[in-house]
Amino acid sequence: MIESLQKICKRELRRIFTIPAFYIVLFIIPPFLFCFYGLIYSKEKVLDLPVVIWDEDQSALSRELIFLLQQTESINFTHVVSDRKEMEKLINTGEAYGGIHFPEDMERDIKRTKAVTVGIFTNAASLVPSKLIYKDAMQVLLMANGGVILKKLTKKGVEKSTAMFLAQPIKLNTLPLFNPTYNYIKYLLPGLTSVTLQMVFLLIGVLVINYEKKTKTEKELRELSGFNVFAIIGGKFVAYFVPMIINYLILTILIFPLFGFGFEFLSFKFFFLLMLMLSACLALGMLVSALFDDIMFTTDVALFFSSPAFVFSGFTFPRWAMPWYDQYYAVLMPYTHFVDAYFKIGSMNLPLRYVTKEITILLAFIVFSFLLANVVYGSKMRRQQLKPAL
Template identity: 30%
Template sequence: MLKVILNIVQKEFNQIKNSRITVFLYSLFPIIIFLCFSIVYQNEIIREIPVAIVDEDKSDLSRTLIQYIESSPSMKIVNYCESKEELKEEFLRGKIHGGFYFPAELSSDIKSGKQSNVVMFIDASNLLISNSLLNDGTKILKTVNAGILLKKFKSGGLTENQSLNLVNPLKVETNVLYNPNYSYITYLIPGLTTFILMMVVMMGAVPIINHKIGEKDFQFALRETKGKILPVLIGKSIPHLLFHLANILILVGIIFPAFQIVIRSSIIITILYLFFFITVSFSFGIMLSSLIPKRTLATEVALFVLTPAFIYSGLTFPLWAMPGIHQFLAKLIPFTYFLSGFIKLYEMNLDIIYLKNELMVLMIFFALSFSIAILSIKIRLKQNGIGYDEKN
């Protein structure tokens, strides 16, 4: 039986080699996409967001605020406007994403003991930009505000320590876990690249069965295995999985290191986990291939299944915050479980024991997919009047 499987493997390799589309899909396409996504986020965090200033006060205080804004890596002052109306016009022209308005009475109100307002304008049409501006802008205003209070308390006769205790009665110690630099490349790229890998795997699996059940090569392989379907599927799967394993090694061994994406867990365990996932994805593609005779329709169904997978993975929006029906749908997609386990490995450096739930569910997906594929092929063989061994 091993020799028969190896013969099927060799024939499948030849079919892959003779298909330019498959060769491109398995070799150049993943590398191109991996690089494109990684290069987009190579700066890791958003820097130099264009902002404008309206300084009606023109005091030492407003100049101090401007210096803080200029020194912030996330912001870049591109214009000084004369009024709030001109500032808003800059937003409409798309030249800025943030702005600061310092009223004429800013310094005088503070000196006289009154409260004054600094207005911060933020373009929230892009949440990544708006969150960065809000976070850094708020820090700057709080820092300057604390400096004003500190100076006031010290002038009232308090010592520096007493003044500091009044300005900051609570000492906050922040301990950011797993992605301390808030890097988008660490956050997004592993999820995006593995999603692309899953897409390539399923697209490669879809044409393996389809109409080929009625062809001579498939029937010959079936005769060679004495009617057993599982060895045929194994023989046809091995060449494809070897190509996908090569892409995993490129991703983990070249792409991730090139863009400083650190895998905190064991590299071997991570590669094995990725290989197990592509095997599960491949089995799902085989199932679609066996259920749908037309290759075009099977490809469309695969794309329909793949489209919501990234959204429902929980990477861009937390799964627990989604409506109940969407949480249910997310649990029907293998990528949801894979990504949960993958984050535990590469980012959180957890032991494999913490992935037992994800591994169990993925194993169920794998077993169901192959079982349905075998049952579907049996039914189609009967419909086509092709004999096979009922024992397999």
């Protein structure tokens, strides 16, 4: 059986590197998509978002606040307006992502200890830019608010140290972990590249057996294996570790360093986790290929199953906030468990023992799909062998 398995493995490797349907999908499309995704987010983070200023106060204080707001990373005042309607028009047409409004007599009211309301307008349809504008605007306005209180207290004769405490009784120390600069490329590129590989190996998996029918080589395959089902499924499965490793090296040695990563992904932890996920996808694809003979149908099944994986995985939106049926659907995808593990070992740099649960689930995907593919294809092969005798 070992000899048959080796023969099938060598044969499959030849097919991988000589049949366009295989080598284009495995070696040409992924690097192209990796670079395409990287170039989209090459600016790494959002800077200098166009913002509208509506200053009804026209005072020294409002001018100072405008200057401070302009110094932030995300706010860049590009339009000056004189009413709310004009501001909303600029935001609605996409010419600006937000607006700041200083009310009339703001400085005078502050000096008279009257409450003042400063307006921060954002386009929440663009979720990330609106949050960045709000965050930077609030930092400046809270600092200004503390400065106003401090000035009032010192004028009343309160000691400076006491006045500073009263102006800011609670100090807020914000420490963003794992991606402190809100870098788009460091957040999204690992996710987009891994979900691309997930789709590739699931798609290849559904072609592994069915493509033999299209090329009319199924009889040759069975004879080479000595009609050993395990040798056919196992030999083909083992052969695809070569393209898995090649794609891993392309990612970690070429793509990630090209877009500003170090070699932190060139590690056993990430390699092991990625191989498990891709193996699970391949085994699942092979099971679908064994179940159904029609190539178009199996390809549609693979695309239907893998296309929404990024959305359902929890990479950009927490799964616990999704409807219960979507949460169950997400659990059926190997990529979901890869993402859970990736956040721990890739983003947080935790040891592998923290992802024991995810590793176990991915191994279960591999074992279950592989064994069931053997049973289904073996049953189909036996039925076809008995047909002439009937």
